[in-house]
Amino acid sequence: MRLSQLILHNFRSYADTDLTLHPGPNVLLGFNGVGKTNIAEAVGYLASHSSHRVSHDAPLIRHGEAQAIIRAQAHRGSREAFLEVEINPGKTNRARINRGSPVRATEALGILRTVLFAPEDLEVVKGSPTVRRRLFDSLAVQLHPSLGQIGQDYGKVLRQRNALLKSIRHQGFTPTHESTLDVWDTQLAQVGGRLLRARLDVIAALRPHLSQAYEDLSHSVRTARMRYLSSLTGHDEDSEERAAAHSSHPETDISALENASAEQLMQQILEGLQSVRKKERERGITLIGPHRDDIHFSLDATPVKGYASHGETWSYALSLRLASYRVMIDDDPQPGAEPILILDDVFAELDARRRRRLADLTTGAEQVIVTAAVDDDVPESLLSNAYRVTSVDQISHTTRTEAEQVDHE
Structure with missing residues:
Protein backbone atom coordinates (compact mmCIF):
# COMPACT_ATOMS: atom_id res chain seq x y z
CA MET A 1 0.00 0.00 0.00
CA THR A 114 -0.91 3.15 8.17
CA VAL A 115 1.26 2.41 11.18
CA LEU A 116 2.75 5.55 12.70
CA PHE A 117 5.77 5.74 15.03
CA ALA A 118 6.26 9.04 16.88
CA PRO A 119 7.82 10.46 20.07
CA GLU A 120 4.28 10.60 21.45
CA ASP A 121 4.38 6.78 21.55
CA LEU A 122 6.22 7.00 24.87
CA GLU A 123 2.98 8.31 26.36
CA VAL A 124 1.29 5.06 25.37
CA VAL A 125 3.54 3.34 27.90
CA LYS A 126 4.09 6.12 30.44
CA GLY A 127 0.90 8.17 30.16
CA SER A 128 -2.75 7.88 31.08
CA PRO A 129 -5.13 4.99 30.26
CA THR A 130 -6.86 7.29 27.75
CA VAL A 131 -3.77 7.26 25.51
CA ARG A 132 -3.55 3.48 25.60
CA ARG A 133 -7.23 3.01 24.88
CA ARG A 134 -6.93 5.36 21.89
CA LEU A 135 -4.07 3.29 20.42
CA PHE A 136 -5.97 0.01 20.61
CA ASP A 137 -9.22 1.52 19.36
CA SER A 138 -7.44 3.10 16.40
CA LEU A 139 -5.93 -0.25 15.41
CA ALA A 140 -9.30 -1.97 15.81
CA VAL A 141 -10.92 0.59 13.51
CA GLN A 142 -8.27 0.10 10.83
CA LEU A 143 -8.85 -3.66 10.98
CA HIS A 144 -12.65 -3.36 11.12
CA PRO A 145 -13.81 0.06 9.85
CA SER A 146 -17.39 -0.38 11.11
CA LEU A 147 -16.01 0.00 14.63
CA GLY A 148 -15.41 3.68 13.89
CA GLN A 149 -19.15 4.28 14.16
CA ILE A 150 -19.39 2.02 17.23
CA GLY A 151 -16.79 4.14 19.01
CA GLN A 152 -18.63 7.34 18.14
CA ASP A 153 -21.93 5.87 19.33
CA TYR A 154 -20.37 4.77 22.60
CA GLY A 155 -19.03 8.26 23.22
CA LYS A 156 -22.43 9.83 22.57
CA VAL A 157 -24.29 7.44 24.89
CA LEU A 158 -21.65 7.88 27.60
CA ARG A 159 -21.94 11.66 27.49
CA GLN A 160 -25.74 11.49 27.76
CA ARG A 161 -25.59 9.04 30.64
CA ASN A 162 -22.99 11.08 32.52
CA ALA A 163 -25.09 14.24 32.05
CA LEU A 164 -28.05 12.45 33.62
CA LEU A 165 -25.94 11.20 36.54
CA LYS A 166 -24.63 14.70 37.18
CA SER A 167 -28.17 16.03 37.15
CA ILE A 168 -29.20 13.36 39.66
CA ARG A 169 -26.25 14.22 41.89
CA HIS A 170 -27.19 17.89 42.05
CA GLN A 171 -30.99 17.74 41.89
CA GLY A 172 -31.82 14.44 43.57
CA PHE A 173 -33.03 11.04 42.38
CA THR A 174 -36.60 10.39 41.18
CA PRO A 175 -38.44 7.33 39.76
CA THR A 176 -38.27 8.93 36.31
CA HIS A 177 -34.49 8.95 36.55
CA GLU A 178 -34.57 5.21 37.27
CA SER A 179 -36.35 4.34 34.04
CA THR A 180 -34.20 6.74 32.01
CA LEU A 181 -31.03 5.20 33.43
CA ASP A 182 -32.33 1.76 32.42
CA VAL A 183 -32.57 2.96 28.81
CA TRP A 184 -29.05 4.41 28.83
CA ASP A 185 -27.70 1.28 30.54
CA THR A 186 -29.03 -0.89 27.73
CA GLN A 187 -27.62 1.34 25.01
CA LEU A 188 -24.22 1.65 26.70
CA ALA A 189 -24.01 -2.11 27.17
CA GLN A 190 -24.94 -2.80 23.54
CA VAL A 191 -22.20 -0.67 22.01
CA GLY A 192 -19.78 -1.23 24.90
CA GLY A 193 -19.87 -5.01 24.47
CA ARG A 194 -18.85 -4.74 20.82
CA LEU A 195 -16.11 -2.23 21.61
CA LEU A 196 -14.72 -4.40 24.41
CA ARG A 197 -14.80 -7.52 22.21
CA ALA A 198 -12.84 -5.64 19.54
CA ARG A 199 -10.16 -4.57 22.03
CA LEU A 200 -9.78 -8.11 23.36
CA ASP A 201 -9.39 -9.40 19.80
CA VAL A 202 -6.70 -6.79 19.13
CA ILE A 203 -4.83 -7.79 22.31
CA ALA A 204 -4.91 -11.46 21.32
CA ALA A 205 -3.63 -10.68 17.81
CA LEU A 206 -0.88 -8.34 19.02
CA ARG A 207 0.52 -10.45 21.85
CA PRO A 208 2.75 -12.90 19.90
CA HIS A 209 4.00 -10.19 17.55
CA LEU A 210 4.79 -7.87 20.46
CA SER A 211 7.12 -10.34 22.15
CA GLN A 212 8.87 -11.11 18.85
CA ALA A 213 9.25 -7.44 17.89
CA TYR A 214 10.72 -6.57 21.29
CA GLU A 215 13.23 -9.41 20.98
CA ASP A 216 14.19 -8.34 17.44
CA LEU A 217 14.55 -4.68 18.36
CA SER A 218 16.34 -4.93 21.70
CA HIS A 219 17.96 -8.40 21.69
CA SER A 220 16.74 -8.65 25.29
CA VAL A 221 16.18 -11.94 27.09
CA ARG A 222 13.11 -10.41 28.76
CA THR A 223 9.69 -11.00 27.21
CA ALA A 224 7.30 -8.15 26.42
CA ARG A 225 3.84 -8.92 27.74
CA MET A 226 0.49 -7.15 28.01
CA ARG A 227 -2.96 -7.83 29.39
CA TYR A 228 -6.29 -6.08 29.59
CA LEU A 229 -7.53 -4.52 32.83
CA SER A 230 -11.31 -4.24 32.83
CA SER A 231 -13.73 -2.39 35.07
CA LEU A 232 -15.82 -5.57 34.86
CA THR A 233 -13.18 -7.45 36.85
CA GLY A 234 -12.51 -4.77 39.45
CA HIS A 235 -10.07 -2.42 37.75
CA ASP A 236 -10.51 1.18 38.87
CA GLU A 237 -8.61 3.73 36.80
CA ASP A 238 -9.01 6.33 39.57
CA SER A 239 -6.82 4.31 41.93
CA GLU A 240 -3.22 3.66 40.87
CA GLU A 241 -2.60 1.55 44.00
CA ARG A 242 -5.58 -0.65 43.29
CA ALA A 243 -4.60 -0.98 39.65
CA ALA A 244 -1.05 -1.97 40.61
CA ALA A 245 -2.31 -4.58 43.08
CA HIS A 246 -4.81 -5.88 40.54
CA SER A 247 -2.08 -6.26 37.90
CA SER A 248 -0.28 -8.84 40.04
CA HIS A 249 -3.19 -11.25 39.51
CA PRO A 250 -3.47 -11.70 35.74
CA GLU A 251 -5.91 -14.60 36.09
CA THR A 252 -8.61 -12.12 37.16
CA ASP A 253 -8.17 -9.96 34.06
CA ILE A 254 -8.39 -10.97 30.45
CA SER A 255 -8.85 -14.71 31.11
CA ALA A 256 -12.30 -13.99 32.55
CA LEU A 257 -13.37 -12.11 29.42
CA GLU A 258 -11.37 -13.25 26.40
CA ASN A 259 -13.66 -16.17 25.55
CA ALA A 260 -16.88 -14.22 25.97
CA SER A 261 -18.94 -13.23 22.93
CA ALA A 262 -19.96 -9.62 22.33
CA GLU A 263 -23.46 -10.50 23.52
CA GLN A 264 -22.10 -12.01 26.74
CA LEU A 265 -19.96 -8.93 27.32
CA MET A 266 -23.01 -6.73 26.78
CA GLN A 267 -24.79 -8.65 29.55
CA GLN A 268 -21.80 -8.36 31.88
CA ILE A 269 -21.63 -4.59 31.31
CA LEU A 270 -25.36 -4.27 31.97
CA GLU A 271 -25.07 -6.23 35.21
CA GLY A 272 -22.01 -4.24 36.21
CA LEU A 273 -23.81 -0.93 35.69
CA GLN A 274 -26.72 -2.09 37.81
CA SER A 275 -24.38 -3.19 40.61
CA VAL A 276 -22.74 0.24 40.94
CA ARG A 277 -25.77 2.44 40.29
CA LYS A 278 -25.91 3.85 43.83
CA LYS A 279 -22.22 4.73 43.73
CA GLU A 280 -22.61 6.33 40.29
CA ARG A 281 -25.46 8.53 41.54
CA GLU A 282 -23.25 9.71 44.38
CA ARG A 283 -20.26 10.48 42.12
CA GLY A 284 -22.10 11.62 39.00
CA ILE A 285 -20.10 9.52 36.53
CA THR A 286 -20.32 6.15 34.77
CA LEU A 287 -18.02 3.66 36.55
CA ILE A 288 -18.38 0.55 34.38
CA GLY A 289 -17.50 0.19 30.70
CA PRO A 290 -14.63 0.24 28.19
CA HIS A 291 -13.98 3.93 28.91
CA ARG A 292 -12.73 2.92 32.39
CA ASP A 293 -10.40 0.13 31.21
CA ASP A 294 -6.63 0.02 30.78
CA ILE A 295 -3.89 -2.15 29.26
CA HIS A 296 -1.03 -3.30 31.48
CA PHE A 297 2.43 -3.56 29.88
CA SER A 298 5.28 -5.57 31.41
CA LEU A 299 8.67 -7.10 30.74
CA ASP A 300 8.36 -10.59 32.19
CA ALA A 301 6.53 -9.83 35.46
CA THR A 302 7.87 -6.28 35.90
CA PRO A 303 5.62 -3.36 34.89
CA VAL A 304 7.13 -1.16 32.17
CA LYS A 305 5.58 2.02 33.56
CA GLY A 306 7.69 3.28 36.43
CA TYR A 307 10.25 0.45 36.31
CA ALA A 308 11.74 0.14 32.80
CA SER A 309 14.71 2.21 31.66
CA HIS A 310 14.31 4.89 28.99
CA GLY A 311 15.76 2.56 26.36
CA GLU A 312 13.51 -0.32 27.40
CA THR A 313 10.47 1.95 27.37
CA TRP A 314 11.30 3.17 23.87
CA SER A 315 11.86 -0.38 22.66
CA TYR A 316 8.52 -1.44 24.11
CA ALA A 317 6.66 1.47 22.50
CA LEU A 318 8.25 0.78 19.11
CA SER A 319 7.52 -2.92 19.46
CA LEU A 320 3.83 -2.13 19.88
CA ARG A 321 3.88 -0.35 16.52
CA LEU A 322 5.85 -3.10 14.81
CA ALA A 323 3.40 -5.63 16.20
CA SER A 324 0.52 -3.54 14.81
CA TYR A 325 2.20 -3.64 11.40
CA ARG A 326 2.44 -7.43 11.54
CA VAL A 327 -1.19 -7.78 12.65
CA MET A 328 -2.35 -5.73 9.65
CA ILE A 329 -0.31 -7.92 7.31
CA ASP A 330 -1.83 -11.03 8.89
CA ASP A 331 -5.28 -9.52 8.40
CA ASP A 332 -4.68 -8.90 4.68
CA PRO A 333 -1.68 -10.85 3.34
CA GLN A 334 -2.34 -9.94 -0.30
CA PRO A 335 0.66 -8.45 -2.16
CA GLY A 336 0.61 -4.67 -1.98
CA ALA A 337 -1.80 -4.57 0.98
CA GLU A 338 0.74 -3.99 3.76
Missing part, protein backbone atom coordinates in the same frame (compact mmCIF):
# COMPACT_ATOMS: atom_id res chain seq x y z
CA ARG A 2 1.30 3.45 -0.86
CA LEU A 3 0.47 7.01 -1.82
CA SER A 4 1.75 8.58 -5.02
CA GLN A 5 0.29 12.04 -4.36
CA LEU A 6 -0.64 13.95 -1.21
CA ILE A 7 -2.55 17.26 -1.40
CA LEU A 8 -3.17 19.41 1.68
CA HIS A 9 -5.55 22.36 1.86
CA ASN A 10 -5.65 24.42 5.07
CA PHE A 11 -4.27 21.50 7.04
CA ARG A 12 -2.17 22.72 9.99
CA SER A 13 0.43 25.13 8.58
CA TYR A 14 -0.22 24.24 4.93
CA ALA A 15 -2.51 26.53 2.92
CA ASP A 16 -2.00 24.48 -0.25
CA THR A 17 0.65 21.91 -1.05
CA ASP A 18 0.96 19.04 -3.51
CA LEU A 19 3.60 16.42 -2.74
CA THR A 20 4.70 13.52 -4.93
CA LEU A 21 5.60 10.36 -3.00
CA HIS A 22 7.45 7.27 -4.20
CA PRO A 23 7.54 3.57 -3.35
CA GLY A 24 10.03 2.69 -0.61
CA PRO A 25 11.47 5.31 1.76
CA ASN A 26 10.41 8.97 1.54
CA VAL A 27 12.45 11.04 3.99
CA LEU A 28 11.43 14.60 4.93
CA LEU A 29 14.43 16.52 6.27
CA GLY A 30 14.32 19.94 7.87
CA PHE A 31 14.56 21.98 11.05
CA ASN A 32 11.94 21.62 13.75
CA GLY A 33 8.85 23.73 13.13
CA VAL A 34 8.94 23.78 9.33
CA GLY A 35 5.99 21.39 8.90
CA LYS A 36 7.46 17.91 8.45
CA THR A 37 5.33 16.30 11.13
CA ASN A 38 2.20 17.93 9.69
CA ILE A 39 2.70 15.86 6.53
CA ALA A 40 3.15 12.64 8.50
CA GLU A 41 0.10 13.51 10.58
CA ALA A 42 -2.00 14.09 7.45
CA VAL A 43 -1.16 10.65 6.04
CA GLY A 44 -2.01 9.02 9.36
CA TYR A 45 -5.26 10.95 9.61
CA LEU A 46 -6.30 9.87 6.13
CA ALA A 47 -6.15 6.25 7.28
CA SER A 48 -7.57 6.42 10.82
CA HIS A 49 -9.45 9.77 10.93
CA SER A 50 -7.57 10.58 14.11
CA SER A 51 -4.33 12.39 14.97
CA HIS A 52 -1.41 11.01 16.94
CA ARG A 53 -0.81 14.48 18.38
CA VAL A 54 -4.22 15.79 19.47
CA SER A 55 -7.48 14.19 20.59
CA HIS A 56 -9.84 16.45 18.60
CA ASP A 57 -9.88 18.00 15.14
CA ALA A 58 -9.88 21.76 15.77
CA PRO A 59 -6.05 22.13 15.94
CA LEU A 60 -5.75 20.48 12.51
CA ILE A 61 -7.36 23.47 10.79
CA ARG A 62 -5.11 26.27 9.57
CA HIS A 63 -5.56 29.38 11.70
CA GLY A 64 -8.46 31.52 10.50
CA GLU A 65 -10.00 28.79 8.34
CA ALA A 66 -13.13 26.73 8.96
CA GLN A 67 -12.21 23.52 7.18
CA ALA A 68 -9.22 21.42 6.13
CA ILE A 69 -9.04 18.94 3.26
CA ILE A 70 -6.64 16.02 2.73
CA ARG A 71 -6.53 14.42 -0.72
CA ALA A 72 -4.39 11.51 -1.90
CA GLN A 73 -3.89 9.06 -4.73
CA ALA A 74 -3.70 5.67 -3.02
CA HIS A 75 -2.46 2.38 -4.46
CA ARG A 76 -3.22 -1.08 -3.08
CA GLY A 77 -1.68 -3.70 -5.30
CA SER A 78 -3.13 -3.15 -8.77
CA ARG A 79 -6.03 -1.04 -7.47
CA GLU A 80 -6.08 2.74 -7.19
CA ALA A 81 -8.36 5.13 -5.35
CA PHE A 82 -8.44 8.91 -5.03
CA LEU A 83 -9.37 9.75 -1.42
CA GLU A 84 -10.55 13.02 0.01
CA VAL A 85 -11.42 13.79 3.63
CA GLU A 86 -12.98 17.07 4.77
CA ILE A 87 -12.26 17.95 8.39
CA ASN A 88 -15.09 20.06 9.82
CA PRO A 89 -14.66 20.71 13.57
CA GLY A 90 -18.00 20.78 15.34
CA LYS A 91 -19.72 19.25 12.31
CA THR A 92 -19.73 15.91 10.54
CA ASN A 93 -16.54 15.13 8.64
CA ARG A 94 -17.11 14.04 5.05
CA ALA A 95 -15.22 11.99 2.49
CA ARG A 96 -15.16 11.47 -1.24
CA ILE A 97 -13.93 8.31 -2.96
CA ASN A 98 -12.77 8.60 -6.57
CA ARG A 99 -14.27 12.11 -6.70
CA GLY A 100 -17.76 10.79 -6.05
CA SER A 101 -20.51 12.41 -4.02
CA PRO A 102 -19.71 13.30 -0.39
CA VAL A 103 -20.35 10.55 2.18
CA ARG A 104 -19.81 10.25 5.91
CA ALA A 105 -16.08 10.11 6.60
CA THR A 106 -16.41 6.73 8.32
CA GLU A 107 -17.37 5.19 4.95
CA ALA A 108 -13.80 5.80 3.72
CA LEU A 109 -12.16 3.98 6.62
CA GLY A 110 -10.27 0.83 5.64
CA ILE A 111 -9.20 1.96 2.16
CA LEU A 112 -5.83 3.14 3.46
CA ARG A 113 -3.88 1.64 6.35
CA PRO A 339 0.24 -0.65 5.55
CA ILE A 340 2.32 2.47 5.02
CA LEU A 341 4.95 2.91 7.74
CA ILE A 342 5.35 6.44 9.13
CA LEU A 343 8.43 7.19 11.28
CA ASP A 344 7.86 10.68 12.66
CA ASP A 345 11.02 12.08 14.28
CA VAL A 346 11.70 8.72 15.94
CA PHE A 347 15.38 8.22 15.10
CA ALA A 348 16.46 11.24 17.15
CA GLU A 349 15.20 9.44 20.26
CA LEU A 350 17.14 6.22 19.63
CA ASP A 351 20.76 5.18 20.03
CA ALA A 352 22.70 4.10 16.94
CA ARG A 353 22.05 0.40 17.49
CA ARG A 354 18.30 0.81 17.81
CA ARG A 355 18.25 3.09 14.76
CA ARG A 356 19.87 0.39 12.66
CA ARG A 357 17.58 -2.29 14.04
CA LEU A 358 14.45 -0.24 13.33
CA ALA A 359 15.64 0.56 9.80
CA ASP A 360 16.35 -3.14 9.19
CA LEU A 361 12.92 -4.13 10.49
CA THR A 362 11.21 -1.74 8.05
CA THR A 363 13.10 -3.09 5.05
CA GLY A 364 10.70 -4.47 2.49
CA ALA A 365 7.78 -2.19 3.35
CA GLU A 366 6.15 -0.90 0.18
CA GLN A 367 6.26 2.68 1.45
CA VAL A 368 7.93 4.34 4.44
CA ILE A 369 7.55 8.03 5.32
CA VAL A 370 10.26 9.39 7.62
CA THR A 371 10.69 12.82 9.20
CA ALA A 372 13.94 14.01 10.79
CA ALA A 373 15.48 17.31 11.89
CA VAL A 374 19.07 16.02 11.71
CA ASP A 375 20.08 14.15 8.58
CA ASP A 376 22.66 11.99 10.33
CA ASP A 377 19.97 10.58 12.62
CA VAL A 378 18.48 8.70 9.66
CA PRO A 379 20.19 5.42 8.70
CA GLU A 380 21.73 5.69 5.25
CA SER A 381 19.65 2.75 3.98
CA LEU A 382 16.55 4.99 4.15
CA LEU A 383 17.99 8.05 2.39
CA SER A 384 17.57 6.90 -1.20
CA ASN A 385 14.66 9.30 -1.69
CA ALA A 386 14.75 12.44 0.46
CA TYR A 387 13.10 15.86 0.51
CA ARG A 388 14.40 19.08 2.04
CA VAL A 389 11.55 20.89 3.83
CA THR A 390 12.62 24.51 4.18
CA SER A 391 9.14 25.90 4.85
CA VAL A 392 5.51 25.10 4.13
CA ASP A 393 6.02 26.73 0.74
CA GLN A 394 9.28 25.02 -0.16
CA ILE A 395 9.72 21.25 -0.31
CA SER A 396 12.43 20.09 -2.71
CA HIS A 397 13.99 16.78 -3.61
CA THR A 398 17.51 16.34 -2.26
CA THR A 399 20.33 13.79 -2.36
CA ARG A 400 22.53 12.20 0.27
CA THR A 401 25.45 14.39 -0.78
CA GLU A 402 23.38 17.57 -0.50
CA ALA A 403 22.11 16.46 2.89
CA GLU A 404 25.66 15.96 4.16
CA GLN A 405 26.66 19.42 2.89
CA VAL A 406 23.77 21.00 4.81
CA ASP A 407 24.80 19.20 7.99
CA HIS A 408 28.36 20.53 7.70
CA GLU A 409 27.34 24.14 7.13
